[in-house]
Amino acid sequence: SETNWMNYMRNNLQVNHYITNMIQDAQNQSLNGYLLTQSVKNMYVTYDEMVRGSLSDPGEAVQMEQIRDISEMIRSNTIKLLQANLSYGLETYHGISTGIETRRIISGNLIIIVITIAIVFLSFLSDHILNPLILLAENIKAVEQEQFQIPDLPVDKDDEIGRTNRSFNSMKARLQQVIAELKAREELTRQLHERELKVINSEKMLESARLSYLQSQINPHFLFNTLNAISGM
Numbered sequence: 001s002e003t004n005w006m007n008y009m010r011n012n013l014q015v016n017h018y019i020t021n022m023i024q025d026a027q028n029q030s031l032n033g034y035l036l037t038q039s040v041k042n043m044y045v046t047y048d049e050m051v052r053g054s055l056s057d058p059g060e061a062v063q064m065e066q067i068r069d070i071s072e073m074i075r076s077n078t079i080k081l082l083q084a085n086l087s088y089g090l091e092t093y094h095g096i097s098t099g100i101e102t103r104r105i106i107s108g109n110l111i112i113i114v115i116t117i118a119i120v121f122l123s124f125l126s127d128h129i130l131n132p133l134i135l136l137a138e139n140i141k142a143v144e145q146e147q148f149q150i151p152d153l154p155v156d157k158d159d160e161i162g163r164t165n166r167s168f169n170s171m172k173a174r175l176q177q178v179i180a181e182l183k184a185r186e187e188l189t190r191q192l193h194e195r196e197l198k199v200i201n202s203e204k205m206l207e208s209a210r211l212s213y214l215q216s217q218i219n220p221h222f223l224f225n226t227l228n229a230i231s232g233m
Contacts, residue, residue: 012048019044030088036081043074132161136168148176 153165
């Protein structure tokens with residue numbers, strides 16, 4: 001009937017639109033899915049041509065049977081296409097899941113490796129930089145308090161820390177020598193000052209003795225003159 005024919009034409013436009021989209025999507029499907037999509041397209045083209053063709057009375061039953069066969073084949077291949085797409089989707093999902101699991105394992109191993117490297121680096125940093133700097137700071141504080149008897153810093157490595165320790169040991173020895181020389185000079189100055197004081201005291205005592213001697217000479221002279229004056233009177 002005309003109504004059925006109009007329905008067919010309207011549905012035919014939708015089916016052709018769907019087939020066009022299926023052909024575009026088939027580029028991202030498996031080979032089996034791509035072949036089934038092409039097969040469905042070709043069979044539908046044949047189906048549409050047969051439906052649009054004129055039916056002759058003698059062969060009408062045969063033509064209708066062929067149309068039904070093609071329709072059944074389209075339905076069967078469509079089901080196969082759905083199954084193929086589902087299988088491909090599951091394979092893709094498993095592949096993605098496996099890839100994600102692999103990446104997760106790799107990421108976990110990388111994290112472990114990074115943490116291990118960080119621990120080794122921190123240990124190296126502590127042993128070769130932090131601990132020597134802390135020891136250097138402690139020795140500097142001890143030198144500030146004039147504790148020169150502390151052991152020298154290690155200089156077995158020719159890096160910045162080793163050169164710094166070597167310079168500090170030399171500075172400590174030089175400071176110890178300079179301070180010892182200053183103390184020796186101070187002691188020598190003190191002794192010289194004491195000797196000067198002794199000499200000054202000795203000179204004062206000598207001067208006092210001289211004065212006493214002169215007084216001992218002058219007093220009898222005045223006494224003799226006084227007695228002579230009395231005698232003369």
